[in-house]
Amino acid sequence: MAQRKNAVKTILSRNAFYRDGYRLLQKVVLLEGVTILGLVVVVLAGRTPENRFFATRHDGSVIPLVPLDNPTLSKAGLINWAARTVSV
Numbered sequence: 274m275a276q277r278k279n280a281v282k283t284i285l286s287r288n289a290f291y292r293d294g295y296r297l298l299q300k301v302v303l304l305e306g307v308t309i310l311g312l313v314v315v316v317l318a319g320r321t322p323e324n325r326f327f328a329t330r331h332d333g334s335v336i337p338l339v340p341l342d343n344p345t346l347s348k349a350g351l352i353n354w355a356a357r358t359v360s361v
Contacts, residue, residue, distance in 0.1 A: 328336040339345050346354060
């Protein structure tokens with residue numbers, strides 16, 4: 274009978290050990306999840322998106338943009354445009 278009581282006591286002690294370890298791991302996982310979520314919020318809040326602009330026509334096709342430091346027209350095209358504008 275004493276062996277049976279010791280066996281039951283051992284089983285209950287083992288079960289309590291695993292239960293306590295499981296509860297501790299649950300708390301650790303919850304803390305890690307909250308920490309990761311907080312870090313994601315901080316990273317996303319501190320990051321500003323880069324603005325990207327593009328011009329489109331009325332049918333939705335994209336118009337290529339020319340940087341301001343590059344000429345839009347060639348010299349011949351510019352002279353032709355100036356001549357047409359003055360003559361109108």
